[in-house]
Amino acid sequence: MxxxxxxxxxxxxxxxxxxxxxxxxxxxxxxxxxxxxxxxxxxxxxxxxxxxxxxxxxxxxxxxMRGARVPAAPADGDWMEWFVQLSLNYREAILRHANAALILVELLPRDVLTSTYEKCARILSDCGVAPALHVIILDGLEKLSFATILSSLANASAADGDIFPNVDAERHPVLSTALSSNPWSATELFEVTIRSFLSGVMAGSAHPAAHE
Known part of the structure; x- marks a missing residue:
């Protein structure tokens, strides 16, 4: 043959x-x-x-994970917004293949992201962020992003749906009030969460006790 x-x-x-x-x-x-x-x-x-x-x-x-676009380096030095956009791009890439999310949990491909992490560290360095904070930012963003995305998928709210499903106004009055007062969609909440984490890291680094 x-x-x-x-x-x-x-x-x-x-x-x-x-x-x-x-x-x-x-x-x-x-x-x-x-x-x-x-x-x-x-x-x-x-x-x-x-x-x-x-x-x-x-x-x-x-x-x-290769399907996520890495933004161009920030020309204005606004590294926080660059990381927010990068996180949003990874979120979008994962949600495009929601059925495969558990594969990412089991086989998180950090090796394929090494060059991306290098670019991230270089951007942090170029923007004056202390090297001692690079790992907590990179590792923390990865864990936070995956946890947030997978939580959304588990609650069937990968799109802008219910943040907390099955909430009853009579049995959960305080939570119901909080939800009705929430101005953000699921995507916007993700952005706020990423920004809050980055701001918290930088605020904590300003206090010596944070390193002890």
Whole structure:
């Protein structure tokens, strides 16, 4: 049998098919045999490109995170707004593939973000932020962003829906009042949360006790 000059599938085509399947049917319906069937190849063909399901899922996670646009460096030195926009871009990238969010939790692709973290640290340095604060800003933003996004997904409010679902005015009067007084959508709350974290880090750094 003559081998085809061009491979029937590539790593990129397998990753793309996997993301499409997860987006459409959810992670619970995902399987290598289903991906192979969609690509019209045998399941064994996938193992020429990936050693197992976990390796493929790790690449899916990386591809999703690569979909977030990194803004141009701030020309005016406003590094906080730059980080807010970066966080919003990652939020958007994850929400585009909401069914794959749990993959990101399990296989958080920090290695694919290393160059982005380098750019972040350089921007902080160029804007005069002390190196001692870089890690808490980068690590804290990552954790805070993921926790906020996944919380929204868990409450079925990835879009601008209910902040706290199933709140009853009679049983939860104080919380109901707080919700009715809240002027922000879910997206706006995310922005406020990111800004508050960054402002808190900078405010805390001004007090010597914060370092003890």
């Amino acid at each position: 003559v081998r085809p000059r061009k491979p029937l599938i590539t790593r990129d085509s397998i990753i793309a098919a996997s993301i499409e399947m997860i987006d459409g049917d959810g992670i619970d319906s995902f399987s290598l045999p289903r991906v192979a069937k969609q690509l019209n190849v045998s399941t064994s063909s996938l193992y020429h490109h990936f050693s197992d399901r976990r390796e493929l899922m790790a690449e899916v996670a990386k591809e999703i």
